[in-house]
Amino acid sequence: MTPRARLRVALAAAVVAGCGSDGGPPRGVSSFWVQVVQVNGEAPPSAEEPLPANRGDTVDTWSFRIEARDAAGRRAPFDGMVRLSVEPGAVLDVEADDEGVAVGRNIRLTAGVAEGVARVVAVYGPTRLWVEDLGYRPVSRGDVPACSNGANDDAPGDVLIDFPADPGCAFADDDTEEGGTFAAGVSKPVAYALPRIADVQGGGSATPYPSAAMQIDTAAPRQVVVTRVSSDGFYVTDLAGQGGGYNHLFAFNFNTPANMRICDRLEYLAGTVNEFFGFTELSFPSYEIAPVQEGAECLVPEPTVLDGPTIAGASAMEGLESGLVRVEGFHISERFGPKPARGNVFAADQSSCDLNGDGQVDFESPAERSCANACSDDPECSEWTSYSARGNYKITDGSSTIQIQTGAVSAFDPTSHRGEVIDAVTGTLRNFSGGSLNWTIEARCPDDLVCAAPGCAPAAKSSKEACVRTRSLDDSDAETN
Known part of the structure; x- marks a missing residue:
């Protein structure tokens, strides 16, 4: 074998050795393992017995544990702050355990572990706790943060300075201009019920779920009934909410919904909740009309x-x-x-x-x-x-x-x-x-x-008759209504 051939063999052997099992994959943080341990001091609810949808007027407490993991799933020695959020809903703040550090919605991991309590609101349906490394290091009290000091504190080739110009600055009080790993993790879902119409209305002047895309609870015993079909959408009432109020909702459909009549019952309803000058709406609605039974009683309530x-x-x-x-x-x-x-x-x-x-x-x-x-x-x-x-x-x-x-x-x-x-x-x-x-x-x-004037009705009708157009099972206009 020539000297050149022997050199090639030696180099190939070195490469093979370098790719061997001498330490496995890199140990840098790749993701986070997240567990919600307790909800309001008790074991997390089950899908069979979910907690009621949180309207935003009460605060739920989630006890959690976070572990940093490397690409092989092993605990990674990560020391740094991570940002917590819930989807859907909002984290108000985070409290660390006795030995930890928490600032706002951020908590520090030490040796790859953190435990604490998150206070959450406006959560509904299957809700998860999210964790992400944004590279955020909150500044100590009294110090000037690196992201607000007017200087370039990271790589010399980086000409961007401070928040929000430098993408390495998560917030103005970030004490490092270096970006995070953006490793993330998410918990298993915590079981909350889907919101009812009364939850969406919120029991006040504004919805607790602004701009939230959601599915509304229409399952029995709820009877979500169409009370009006208009040129720009439709109105529904949840009969299971009668007596408590706030059980009516307008769905903004941009035009008259096809094949929908007063008295129809919806077995599916979803959309994005908005406040339009004080009027709560469900925009871009998706819906399914329950099968119509010939001769079924109209359930529209009396006004x-x-x-x-x-x-x-x-x-x-x-x-x-x-x-x-x-x-x-x-x-x-x-x-x-x-x-x-x-x-x-x-x-x-x-x-x-x-x-x-x-x-x-x-x-x-x-x-x-x-x-x-x-x-x-x-x-x-x-x-x-x-x-x-x-x-x-x-x-x-x-x-x-x-x-x-x-x-x-x-x-x-x-x-x-x-x-x-x-x-x-x-x-x-x-x-x-x-x-x-x-x-x-x-x-x-x-x-x-x-009234007595032309165009008026001579007498008030029952809500089961007023403005109700009879639908038959063989409706020839079903596709154009």
């Missing part, structure tokens, strides 16, 4: 009749948001017409505060703002521009005032009947946070408007 204290009570109205409601014996505002007001004086056909004729009320204009406020304060004044834009107008019984929208009753012209009594108007209750009169009853069809 709640609003009285003065209810209309004046913000909490009471919030509990009825998107639900079927009714007012009786109210009359249309007497001052309601297209002509401009003059000096904040309104007349029968003179209630427009668009004083310059540009088609809108400009609240930057002192005159138009003053006019709109004066009309808003007058129960007998319905501002014309609001009606022409959205179809809303006022009705009052002398002590209570509310807006209604009767565009679905095409044969009824409210301006022709200003000052006249409406025996009853039924519809879904919508909230809009702008202005002082935030609630509007939107009629669904001519059945919902009862």
Whole structure:
């Protein structure tokens, strides 16, 4: 064998030896093993007996253990901070055990291990605890963090300085401009129930799940029933939530949902929860209509009749948001017409505060703002521009005032009947946070408007009949409804 050949053999042998089992794969941190040990001081709930969905008004405590692991699954000697989060939901803060260190939602691992307690809110459904190494090292009290000192503290070739310019800075109080490994880990799911409609509404003025994409609990004993189908979506009520309120919801579908009718029951409902000027919506909904049984009873509940204290009570109205409601014996505002007001004086056909004729009320204009406020304060004044834009107008019984929208009753012209009594108007209750009169009853069809005028129904119908279109099992229009 020539010397050159012997050298090649020796090099090949060295390479083989270097790839052998002399230490295994690298021991740097590759992932994190995460275990939720207890929930609220007890063993984690089972999928068969989940905890109720957390609405964000209470705090749950999760005791956990974290271990850093290398690529072979062995414990890695990692010393550093990791960031904790839950999905879905939010971590408020983290408390380490007696020997550990925690800052906000971050906890330090020592020799690859950390134990502590996370306080979590707004968790629902199968929820997991996530851990990630962002390279975050919180600065000691009184010191200037490396990510806010105006200097380049990492590699000389890196010309980026401080947070947020330097990607190695997780936060402004990060004391290192070096990035993390971005190793991550996730726990097994902690069992919470899916949220009900009442959970989504939250029992207050805003949802506890803003911008959250979720599935809503529609399983028995819940009966989620369609109460209205509109040009931009549909309204549902969870009959299992009757009595507690907050059990109604609007699903914003952008257009009329296909093959859906009032009385339909939904066996699946999901979407993204949003607040639209104070009105809780489920956007981009996915849904499945339960099989229709010939002759099945319509389960739409009777509307709640609003009285003065209810209309004046913000909490009471919030509990009825998107639900079927009714007012009786109210009359249309007497001052309601297209002509401009003059000096904040309104007349029968003179209630427009668009004083310059540009088609809108400009609240930057002192005159138009003053006019709109004066009309808003007058129960007998319905501002014309609001009606022409959205179809809303006022009705009052002398002590209570509310807006209604009767565009679905095409044969009824409210301006022709200003000052006249409406025996009853039924519809879904919508909230809009702008202005002082935030609630509007939107009629669904001519059945919902009862009065002596043309276009009105002669008498109120049962909710099992009003606006209900009979569906047959052999519906020839099923694909185009």
